[in-house]
Amino acid sequence: MRTTRFRLVHMLAGAVIAVLLGIHMVVIHLDSILRFFGANTANTTSWQAMIERAGQGTWVGIYIALLAFVLYHGFYGLRGVILEVTTSAKTTRIVTWTLIIVGIVTFIWGSYVPIALLSS
Amino acid sequence: MANSSLKQITFKVQRYNPEDSNPPYLEEFTIPSSRGMTVLDGLIYIKENLDSTLSFRTSCRMGICGSCGMLINNYPHLACHTQIEEFHSNTLTVKPLPNQPIIKDLVVDLMPMFNVHKSMKPYIIRHDTKETENPTAEFAQTPEEVNAFLQFTYCIKCGICVSACPTSASDKLFLGPQALAQCYRYCADSRDDGQQERLSVVDADHGAWHCHLAGACSEACPKGLDPALAIQLLKRQMASQALGLRRKKRPSPVVPPLTETKPKVPFPEFTVKDNR
Numbered sequence: 001m002r003t004t005r006f007r008l009v010h011m012l013a014g015a016v017i018a019v020l021l022g023i024h025m026v027v028i029h030l031d032s033i034l035r036f037f038g039a040n041t042a043n044t045t046s047w048q049a050m051i052e053r054a055g056q057g058t059w060v061g062i063y064i065a066l067l068a069f070v071l072y073h074g075f076y077g078l079r080g081v082i083l084e085v086t087t088s089a090k091t092t093r094i095v096t097w098t099l100i101i102v103g104i105v106t107f108i109w110g111s112y113v114p115i116a117l118l119s120s
Numbered sequence: 121m122a123n124s125s126l127k128q129i130t131f132k133v134q135r136y137n138p139e140d141s142n143p144p145y146l147e148e149f150t151i152p153s154s155r156g157m158t159v160l161d162g163l164i165y166i167k168e169n170l171d172s173t174l175s176f177r178t179s180c181r182m183g184i185c186g187s188c189g190m191l192i193n194n195y196p197h198l199a200c201h202t203q204i205e206e207f208h209s210n211t212l213t214v215k216p217l218p219n220q221p222i223i224k225d226l227v228v229d230l231m232p233m234f235n236v237h238k239s240m241k242p243y244i245i246r247h248d249t250k251e252t253e254n255p256t257a258e259f260a261q262t263p264e265e266v267n268a269f270l271q272f273t274y275c276i277k278c279g280i281c282v283s284a285c286p287t288s289a290s291d292k293l294f295l296g297p298q299a300l301a302q303c304y305r306y307c308a309d310s311r312d313d314g315q316q317e318r319l320s321v322v323d324a325d326h327g328a329w330h331c332h333l334a335g336a337c338s339e340a341c342p343k344g345l346d347p348a349l350a351i352q353l354l355k356r357q358m359a360s361q362a363l364g365l366r367r368k369k370r371p372s373p374v375v376p377p378l379t380e381t382k383p384k385v386p387f388p389e390f391t392v393k394d395n396r
Contacts, residue, residue, distance in 0.1 A: 004329065004359060008363070084290050084330070
């Protein structure tokens, strides 16, 4: 049930992305709507607000989790698309390992920034 | 039938002979068509009267054998199950089923499909070899248990679902709706104990999860089956198993011998007395 487990994680990642991206969108980009409902929001897209969020563990956690799930969901989906047009087992292996390596490198690179900002 | 009711229909039939170097081309035949005439009747008319070299597969002529699947006006149909007048047109284009290699003219090679079908182990698998080799009675099955898979037993293996499937068109290694539906048919059978063997085949990169749920297979199936539903139910089985939510069910036992028999209904009295 290996492929099934990967697929289930892919679906779960989609649902988690919807939630985490929803939080990001509402807090950062829909602040005018939050203000309409009486929430006290400052200019959330300013540099100062961004640095402030970067110092909060919850936000760093949300961004790292979002990055991980987006990378898995996107790359696993891309692998599925590429595999649909290839019949070669060798190409399948190359595609799989390339995407795994690119995914891990991107994750390390992408999560370094919020961790560095949190610890500074 | 009177000649006045005959209508002239032009058949544009795709011709291809692998022994020639010519690519497939369309050849036109004009035939007389009457009410109730099927596309297969038209092809038989062409073969008998106009061009005996035309090749197509046919057998039962009543939608049972699944031999005469072909692309009629760019949609896969059984030729024997499709009347010419359904199209309300004086021209019909007849081509071989797509997503299958062409052998000649309208004859496609269904062996790849049959090989995938075979890999699904389309038979009841049980581990009580003593009973399966020397059966003593039938296996118990309730009507509800039969209904879980009954519609999928009506598959005639015509290959129309595979031809309609957009995933089969782009992914040459995709197992296809026919085989996946048959996999579900046997996995859902309460008498069967071979789910592990089958699910390990469909739990692959080009297996059940590769179905995009276009639903074209269900729409095209000439027997009214719903292979897309079978694939989704198969996915559910696989997901339950992967998450450990599936309870191990023992296959149906053999029906126990009757312990008592009902007395026979007495023969009714004659209502008309013979007074002779």
